[in-house]
Amino acid sequence: MPLYEYQCEGCDHQFTLLQTVHVRPGETTCPKCGTQKNHRLFSAFATKGGQADGLSSPTTGGCGTGGCGCH
Numbered sequence: 001m002p003l004y005e006y007q008c009e010g011c012d013h014q015f016t017l018l019q020t021v022h023v024r025p026g027e028t029t030c031p032k033c034g035t036q037k038n039h040r041l042f043s044a045f046a047t048k049g050g051q052a053d054g055l056s057s058p059t060t061g062g063c064g065t066g067g068c069g070c071h
């Protein structure tokens with residue numbers, strides 16, 4: 001299960017939760033104030049091999065090489 005970072009729209013509290021990919025931000029309760037008015041924050045992630053910027057390595061045909069079709 002992935003870790004998701006949230007920010008509460010009610011009290012501005014930021015928190016991280018381990019959740020399944022099927023949970024939506026509106027179904028998530030703020031641990032500080034109890035509201036369900038939260039939005040997910042965009043965050044960097046690490047991949048196997050230690051690359052932390054979220055981009056694919058050039059050897060995998062990822063975004064850096066145009067293999068994804070965006071270039």
